[in-house]
Amino acid sequence: MSDVIFTNEMDEEMTLNMGPHHPSTHGVLRFIIQSDGEIIRKAVPDVGYLHRSIEKIGERCTYPGYMPYTDRVDYVAAMFANECWATACEKLMGIEVPKRAQYLRVISCELNRIASHMIAIGAMAMDIGATTPFMWALREREYINDFIEELCGARLTYNYHRIGGVSFDMPKGWADKVKTWVDKFVPLMEEFDRLITYNEIYIQRLANVAIITGKEAKDWGLVGPNLRGSGVKWDLRKDDGYSVYSDFEFAVPVGKGQFGAVGDCWDRFYVRSEECKESGKILQQALAKIDEHPEDDLVGKLPKKIKPEGEAYSRVESARGDMGCYVIGKGAEEPYRCRFRTGSFTAMGIIEAKSPGLFLADLVALIASFDVVAPEIDR
Amino acid sequence: MSSNLNLMAPPKGWDAKYSDDGGSVLSTNTDQVINWMLNWGRANSVWYMLFGLACCAIELMQTGGPRGDLERFGAAPRPSPRSSDLFIIAGTLTYKMGLRVKRLYDQMAEPRFVISMGSCSNCGGLFQYAYSVCKGVDQIIPVDIYVPGCPPRPEALLEGLLKIQDKIKNEKYLQKRYGVG
Amino acid sequence: MTPDAIFKLLQEKFGTETVFDFHGDPARDKDPWFQIAPWEIENVCEHLRSEKSLDFDYLECITGVDYPDDKRIVVVYHLYSYGKKHRVVLKAYLEREDPAMPTLVNVWSTANWQERECFDLLGVLFEGHPDLRRLLLPDDWEGHPLRKDYEEKEDYHGIPTIRPNPIELFKITLPSKEASKEAAKEPAKA
Numbered sequence A: 001m002s003d004v005i006f007t008n009e010m011d012e013e014m015t016l017n018m019g020p021h022h023p024s025t026h027g028v029l030r031f032i033i034q035s036d037g038e039i040i041r042k043a044v045p046d047v048g049y050l051h052r053s054i055e056k057i058g059e060r061c062t063y064p065g066y067m068p069y070t071d072r073v074d075y076v077a078a079m080f081a082n083e084c085w086a087t088a089c090e091k092l093m094g095i096e097v098p099k100r101a102q103y104l105r106v107i108s109c110e111l112n113r114i115a116s117h118m119i120a121i122g123a124m125a126m127d128i129g130a131t132t133p134f135m136w137a138l139r140e141r142e143y144i145n146d147f148i149e150e151l152c153g154a155r156l157t158y159n160y161h162r163i164g165g166v167s168f169d170m171p172k173g174w175a176d177k178v179k180t181w182v183d184k185f186v187p188l189m190e191e192f193d194r195l196i197t198y199n200e201i202y203i204q205r206l207a208n209v210a211i212i213t214g215k216e217a218k219d220w221g222l223v224g225p226n227l228r229g230s231g232v233k234w235d236l237r238k239d240d241g242y243s244v245y246s247d248f249e250f251a252v253p254v255g256k257g258q259f260g261a262v263g264d265c266w267d268r269f270y271v272r273s274e275e276c277k278e279s280g281k282i283l284q285q286a287l288a289k290i291d292e293h294p295e296d297d298l299v300g301k302l303p304k305k306i307k308p309e310g311e312a313y314s315r316v317e318s319a320r321g322d323m324g325c326y327v328i329g330k331g332a333e334e335p336y337r338c339r340f341r342t343g344s345f346t347a348m349g350i351i352e353a354k355s356p357g358l359f360l361a362d363l364v365a366l367i368a369s370f371d372v373v374a375p376e377i378d379r
Numbered sequence B: 001m002s003s004n005l006n007l008m009a010p011p012k013g014w015d016a017k018y019s020d021d022g023g024s025v026l027s028t029n030t031d032q033v034i035n036w037m038l039n040w041g042r043a044n045s046v047w048y049m050l051f052g053l054a055c056c057a058i059e060l061m062q063t064g065g066p067r068g069d070l071e072r073f074g075a076a077p078r079p080s081p082r083s084s085d086l087f088i089i090a091g092t093l094t095y096k097m098g099l100r101v102k103r104l105y106d107q108m109a110e111p112r113f114v115i116s117m118g119s120c121s122n123c124g125g126l127f128q129y130a131y132s133v134c135k136g137v138d139q140i141i142p143v144d145i146y147v148p149g150c151p152p153r154p155e156a157l158l159e160g161l162l163k164i165q166d167k168i169k170n171e172k173y174l175q176k177r178y179g180v181g
Numbered sequence C: 001m002t003p004d005a006i007f008k009l010l011q012e013k014f015g016t017e018t019v020f021d022f023h024g025d026p027a028r029d030k031d032p033w034f035q036i037a038p039w040e041i042e043n044v045c046e047h048l049r050s051e052k053s054l055d056f057d058y059l060e061c062i063t064g065v066d067y068p069d070d071k072r073i074v075v076v077y078h079l080y081s082y083g084k085k086h087r088v089v090l091k092a093y094l095e096r097e098d099p100a101m102p103t104l105v106n107v108w109s110t111a112n113w114q115e116r117e118c119f120d121l122l123g124v125l126f127e128g129h130p131d132l133r134r135l136l137l138p139d140d141w142e143g144h145p146l147r148k149d150y151e152e153k154e155d156y157h158g159i160p161t162i163r164p165n166p167i168e169l170f171k172i173t174l175p176s177k178e179a180s181k182e183a184a185k186e187p188a189k190a
Helices: A054-060 A064-071 A078-093 A099-128 A131-154 A176-198 A200-206 A214-217 A227-228 A265-292 A344-350 A358-368 A376-377 B028-045 B053-065 B095-105 B119-123 B125-129 B154-169 B173-178 C001-014 C038-050 C113-122 C175-188
Strands: A012-017 A030-036 A039-046 A308-320 A321-330 A337-341 B086-090 B113-117 B145-147 C017-022 C035-038 C058-067 C072-080 C089-094 C100-102 C125-127
Touching: A030 A358, A039 A078, A039 A358, A054 A064, A054 A337, A054 B125, A054 B154, A064 A078, A064 C017, A078 A099, A078 A308, A078 A321, A078 A337, A099 A131, A099 A200, A099 A265, A099 A308, A099 B053, A131 A176, A200 A265, A200 A358, A214 A227, A214 C017, A227 A265, A227 A321, A227 A358, A265 A358, A265 C001, A321 A344, A321 C058, A321 C072, A337 C058, A344 A376, A344 C113, B028 B154, B028 B173, B053 B086, B053 B113, B086 B095, B113 B119, B119 B125, B145 B154, C001 C017, C001 C035, C001 C038, C001 C089, C017 C125, C035 C038, C038 C072, C038 C089, C038 C100, C058 C113, C089 C100, C113 C125
Parallel strands: B086 B113, B113 B145, C035 C089, C100 C125
Antiparallel strands: A012 A030, A030 A039, A308 A321, A321 A337, C017 C035, C058 C072, C072 C089
16 A cells, blocks of 8 residues: 555645544554545554553562562463563572473463454454454353363453462363363364455455565564564574473464565464464363373472562563563562563554555554554553 | 343332223323333443453453343443443543543433443552552542452443443433423 | 673674673573663664674663662663574663663664653653653653652542542451451361
8 A cells, every 4th residue: 555646636634533442452542643535644653541550560569469460461361471470580580480380381371372362363353344253253262261260260360370380280170171172173263264364355455454574573573473474483482492382393373475465464364363273282282291290390499588689581472472571679579670571562663654655444454463452552 | 130121010100000990091100101111211222332441341342242242131332422321431540541531421421321340440459559540430430330350250240231220220210301200 | 692792792892981891690680781881872782783693683672770779770671683593681871860862763663662661651861762752651741650759649630649448438447367367267167
């Protein structure tokens, strides 16, 4: 769309305000759009409507006591923020996590990744105008919510990971239930592909819209599926090998530009739907292997008083990409400073640069394809 | 899940009696009947504004999704405040958003109802020590029903909706509006 | 490349006055870091990005930290290279009274929003930034909340910022600790 030419005759610009209340599923965002009819000249995002001062609150909580707040950093995929905070503290204090706890972390995180991508692809389809895929996605998400509820007692804000491990072991029979569901889920994703991913109308609507090249994506700090959608094959789980991800075989899907240029909106959607299948594969392998490790080994050796000194930065591959947590301790019970680096925040930054020349309706597709979540932007 | 949903009992003053002579004269208390009918209609078509703020918005979505299915109680989502009766404040309200919420509420037409969903909008919840979070939506707009939880389960929100329906069913709209009866 | 090798390389290139103070104590500094003179940071970062053997193409995170005791504000940069798979942490020490330093927008575009956030919450002025406005907080907000001495106002546009504690407000007497312990024991006895 970038080859639309602005002429002097088209000088009837108008300023349009989109949000913060708008019927979309990405939380409270606002765009101030300068548009020429349907064509955007500039869209300036205005964020901060969900700025909850989580970083400041961290300075008055104890290290373990901050865990529930990290859930609220990214409520759609809260498990990753949990893990990120836990790994940051473990790195700071040099704690080793038992194998079984790491397996439980992987299982819970991958379940959560599927749940989060379900919201992402369902909501994207709904933003484009298809309601049915959203209902399909929510139906599968409800199963995952049930599993996670059995595991940790909460549906959305889990507070499951602990510094040094996890809080509970799997209930009896849980692994079999999840296995049965995963066996059903992977074929269902193929059905989902037939319904929406390779749907002719859907492809026509999204291919070649808002193309982001790999170089731009790196420059703007896009991470996770957004980066891979632009054709950069980089996954923290594979390339950095944290936790026990090196034990599993899985592919890293990247955007190939099957129906347009590499890095268009369809590619980002495609990467997410492929990642769901890969997460399913990881789940199957992890559930098969977890019983090799003893059951009572859930939390590593912690010091009696958690008063670390120094600083550490840890990263996990969350559903929205590279999530980082930077923590500075000064020998007190509370951290001196904690900071979360999130994928949605940097993804929002690129919108202002990418918007000129887009159609109004394509802006919605662009936002949806980034899978931004308001609390991750604002924290 | 409380009481009877669609077929509530008619008000006490309304005893439909046929007169003894076998005629077909129905003696009723007219304004009560109209009130009952109005309330019956309104209670079963509570249209809520599609408005999510934070974590609770996901649970709100799930409530509208396949398992919760809000629509079976006649509650359909509306994108505009002008055509909705119910305002569900789902999530943490920041000061920056608080001014917008007030404006949205002012745009809604009477009769309007407000559900405050989740601890954050009830009282600030977890974010008591946050510098940017409003400690309770009732400091900005009046609230009818508080749903506790962080976030509340879809069932809890359904219960909240039923409570709103109960509230509507006991209203005397005509008296309030025109001073009749 | 390890961080201390990068440190030595930079020191050779820019001199000890620009690149100094390496910290790599494995007990304390899990990610080794070193200081950069704030006014030289754009040159150093441009070199880090464009030099082929370094190739830092990803600015992960910009963090501002307030140290009122030392009268400092420290801006921390976490960099990563997708190609070489190595990391480095840079720190710039600024005066707390007048924190200002050049922007990195021309080096990495992602610095745009991260610097705006740092300005919003800590009041660091990034000179040369194209659009240095508040990002997360409303435009009429006073103060920079991530500073340690930030004090909350009593109200914002008429909305009070404190909710009275209901236990004190309604004079509710809570059961004492012993009573609640006994209450917890009773079902076990039965």
